[in-house]
Amino acid sequence: xxxxxxKISASVASARTNRSELFNMVMALRxxxxxxxxxxxxxxxxxxxDEDLVAGFIDGNELALKAFYDQNSRLVxxxxxxxxxxxxxxxxxxxxxxxxxxxxxxYCSDHGSLTGWLMGIARFKVVDAVRASTRQPAIxxxxxxxxxxxxxxxVDDLALRMLLAEALQQIPERSRQxxxxxxxxxxxxxxxxxxxxxxxxxxxxxxRRGLDRLRRHxxxxxGAQQP
Amino acid sequence: xxxxxxxxxxxxxxxxxxxxxxQRITAEDAASIDAPDSVWSGIIASIREEESAQRPxxxxxxxGATPPQKKPWRLLGVAAAVVLVAAAAGVVVGRTAGQGxxxxxxxxxxxxxxxxxxxxTGAGTAQLVRQADGTHLVVKVKDMSPAQKADFFELWLLxxxxxxxxxxxxxxxxxxxxxxxxxxxxxxxxxxxxxxISSEIDDGDSDHSGLSILxxxxx
Numbered sequence: 001x002x003x004x005x006x007k008i009s010a011s012v013a014s015a016r017t018n019r020s021e022l023f024n025m026v027m028a029l030r031x032x033x034x035x036x037x038x039x040x041x042x043x044x045x046x047x048x049x050d051e052d053l054v055a056g057f058i059d060g061n062e063l064a065l066k067a068f069y070d071q072n073s074r075l076v077x078x079x080x081x082x083x084x085x086x087x088x089x090x091x092x093x094x095x096x097x098x099x100x101x102x103x104x105x106x107y108c109s110d111h112g113s114l115t116g117w118l119m120g121i122a123r124f125k126v127v128d129a130v131r132a133s134t135r136q137p138a139i140x141x142x143x144x145x146x147x148x149x150x151x152x153x154x155v156d157d158l159a160l161r162m163l164l165a166e167a168l169q170q171i172p173e174r175s176r177q178x179x180x181x182x183x184x185x186x187x188x189x190x191x192x193x194x195x196x197x198x199x200x201x202x203x204x205x206x207x208r209r210g211l212d213r214l215r216r217h218x219x220x221x222x223g224a225q226q227p
Numbered sequence: 228x229x230x231x232x233x234x235x236x237x238x239x240x241x242x243x244x245x246x247x248x249x250q251r252i253t254a255e256d257a258a259s260i261d262a263p264d265s266v267w268s269g270i271i272a273s274i275r276e277e278e279s280a281q282r283p284x285x286x287x288x289x290x291g292a293t294p295p296q297k298k299p300w301r302l303l304g305v306a307a308a309v310v311l312v313a314a315a316a317g318v319v320v321g322r323t324a325g326q327g328x329x330x331x332x333x334x335x336x337x338x339x340x341x342x343x344x345x346x347x348t349g350a351g352t353a354q355l356v357r358q359a360d361g362t363h364l365v366v367k368v369k370d371m372s373p374a375q376k377a378d379f380f381e382l383w384l385l386x387x388x389x390x391x392x393x394x395x396x397x398x399x400x401x402x403x404x405x406x407x408x409x410x411x412x413x414x415x416x417x418x419x420x421x422x423x424i425s426s427e428i429d430d431g432d433s434d435h436s437g438l439s440i441l442x443x444x445x446x
Contacts, residue, residue, distance in 0.1 A: 183250060
């Protein structure tokens, strides 16, 4: 136990912000064991919040990078696969995370979500890769690849669709249902209240919360700059 | 629309855009395939390579020393930048033990086994010596042995209050018993008076392992 505590102390000490210190403590308790090759058993620890992860990431904490990668690599890789094909998807996914890591201090949480920002970077990288491939045609494994020749609008649209599809899954169930009723059924708040048998105030606040989360992804995406 | 009822809030441009995107989502958009493991290992390898190119070198000039391994270690924050500058100027050099003329002993300590960690055994001394080219930490160890597998040892200065570690570099197992390093000017030995030697494995984590073998407070 003493050793574990010392590990936490060392991690905390290397942090530069309170939030990042918290991140380190949580990570040390959570799964530093598996990541750092630590064999010591640790007890379940408090939940890591998005804010903790973002602070750790910006601070250059590699455990935060790993957590961020675990959260988002599936989305980024799938996007690359759809746009570039399976052969090149892995390499470009790697480039995207490295580009995000190197430019992490340019990310500002006031301007959207980190995942949205990452997908914004992914969009730039994929466009670059598509342009490169038009100069030198790549051989794919025969899987369908979106025809994006000189059409960055298509890349943007696909990135946003995949980003929001993923984000919708992260919204709490009740809020997601209401947002989907508004999006896909075109129902008003009043109608959603009737359909779901919830008070109008609840419907409004649930939808607002859900939309706010989606908006942050969109804002993050829009805020990304060419890496 | 998202809010078409007059009683509802008016949708703004972003909400309209969200709705438009959401309505075009297909089943295929939601499907996703995990990235292969090689992606993460490639990311870490690339970060390590970059760190390795940037980090200052700690030379242990002793005939018996084996070349430093490629495990990265880093100094933190401002210290790193200062040391990089110092390294570029050729200030950070190691040298054999034994001080010549013009040296002044500033502080010293015995290094004892850290029982709490059970990380190893051994003994040693550390001397803080002021010389013309800066303040040196001269560490001599005897019979230092890790309790479990160690790829190398790492020398640290710790803050006395909470153990905040500043890496001074690594030591090679079976290497020389004496290490002489210049303490970066950015690291105050009054703020970081505790000399610590840890047992480290080459796992890609440059933080202190928590496995301190020897420790002593300079005074």
